[in-house]
Amino acid sequence: MRRTLGSFVLLRLSRTAALIVLADDGLPSSPRLPPDSVLVQTVARARCPVLVARGVRPPSGPLLAAVDGSPSSLLALRAAAAEGLRRRVAVDVAHVVAQGETEEAGRRVLERALDRVPELPAGRTRLLVGDPGPILLRASRRARMMIVGPRGTTGGSLLGTVAQQLLHRCACPTVFVHGTPAEDPPSAGTVPSVGALMS
Numbered sequence: 001m002r003r004t005l006g007s008f009v010l011l012r013l014s015r016t017a018a019l020i021v022l023a024d025d026g027l028p029s030s031p032r033l034p035p036d037s038v039l040v041q042t043v044a045r046a047r048c049p050v051l052v053a054r055g056v057r058p059p060s061g062p063l064l065a066a067v068d069g070s071p072s073s074l075l076a077l078r079a080a081a082a083e084g085l086r087r088r089v090a091v092d093v094a095h096v097v098a099q100g101e102t103e104e105a106g107r108r109v110l111e112r113a114l115d116r117v118p119e120l121p122a123g124r125t126r127l128l129v130g131d132p133g134p135i136l137l138r139a140s141r142r143a144r145m146m147i148v149g150p151r152g153t154t155g156g157s158l159l160g161t162v163a164q165q166l167l168h169r170c171a172c173p174t175v176f177v178h179g180t181p182a183e184d185p186p187s188a189g190t191v192p193s194v195g196a197l198m199s
Contacts, residue, residue, distance in 0.1 A: 007041035014046035014178075024054035033168045043150060043167055044159040049079060049177045052167060062092040062123050064143035064172075066136055066162075067113040069095075072149025076177040077113055080147040081120040090123035094139060096132035103127060133165035140171040150176045 014020055025039045033040060043050045065080035067073040077093065084091040093113065097106035106127045114120065128135045140146050150163045159167070166174055 006038040007045075010038065010042045011045055011047070014042070014048045014050075017048045019049050019051060020046055021051045021053060024052050027167065028054070028169050030168075033164055040159070040167065043163075043176050046176075046178050049175050052170070052174045052176070054170065054174070055172045061142055061144040062090045063087070063145050063147060064092050064094060064139060065147045066094050066096070066132075067109065068132075068149075068162075069109045069112065070149060070151060072151045072177070074113060074116055074149075076147050076149040076175070077117050077120070079175065079177045081117050083145075083147070084121035084123070085119065089121065089144065091121050092123040092126055092143070093120070094126040094128055094136065096128045096130065096135045098132065099130065103129070132162045136162065136166060137169055137171065140166070140174070143172045145173045145175065146170055147175045147177060150178060 010020060020042060022039050022042060025037060027033065027039070035041075039052070043052065063080050063084050065073075065077045067077055080091045080093075093110060095106050095109050095113075097103055110125050110127060114125065126139070128139070136146070136148075146166065148163060148166060149160075150158070151160045163176060167176070
């Protein structure tokens with residue numbers, strides 16, 4: 001009952017909040033992601049970005065934005081650009097091509113994403129090959145912060161498979177960006193601002 005009430009309160013607050021910040025609730029040490037926890041429910045269903053604070057943040061290093069071509073990941077990339085400009089740090093942009101997919105298709109995903117966010121601070125574009133979840137978990141070990149969309153390209157669930165893996169075991173603070181769909185102008189209370197993130 002307490003978990004349900006906690007989730008309800010945070011989800012209601014997310015309608016007008018710029019950002020919700022939560023501790024990782026010991027998730028990396030748990031054998032699986034508990035679907036009924038306040039943290040999981042908030043990350044999956046919030047109306048604003050959610051920062052999950054965890055790990056020993058490196059004193060230097062880029063912000064890392066993962067893109068997959070979905071509107072959700074484009075929204076995350078725009079949030080990463082705003083945060084990179086605020087901090088005056090580079091933003092690396094990564095896309096993971098699964099085994100059997102062509103790298104050319106992956107490069108097109110990266111190019112389209114970069115074209116849509118011209119204000120992005122200069123950083124590396126990283127085309128990675130393999131299983132997206134484990135690949136991004138490894139990349140998170142050298143990132144100052146990871147910024148992602150919570151849903152994949154299929155949009156079939158509130159929290160995509162890769163987002164679940166990052167929520168469970170990401171090595172750095174992770175922002176799951178919710179808000180106004182990338183194609184629409186933002187309205188009050190849903191601006192995907194991460195300006196209040198840890199300095």
